[in-house]
Amino acid sequence: QVQLVESGGGLVQPGGSLRLSCTASGSIFRINAMVWYRQAPGKQRELVAHITSGGKTTYTNSVKGRFTISMDNAKNTVYLQMNSLNPEDTAVYYCNAVIDSQMYWGQGTQVTVSS
Secondary structure, X not given: OEEEEEEOOEEEOOOOOEEEEEEEEEOOOOXXXXXXXXXXXXXXXXXXXXXXXXXXXXXXXXXXXXXXXXXXXXXXXXXXXXXXXXXXXXXXXXXXXXXXXXXXXXXXXXXXXXX
């Protein structure tokens, strides 16, 4: 059984920064990709950033230049460094991973950007 545990959410002022972490644990042979999604109230869940095991990254347009996804393969951990946060970034952020051809989700962590 594989589990994803996220951390790092919280309340931050506009213009501030946060770093989210997501660690995969359990029976893991190979992590194919790790992804951050977010879901704001009343909106559909959207893909924020994606990273493959080889380090290739993609971002949704609204976060390009502000967010950085990275992965520590030795720790089975993906990070999302979020800078220049604005109120539109407020959402529950979910970690998603494809591990050994199976998809897993974390429980989500709340990010609130407000003055």
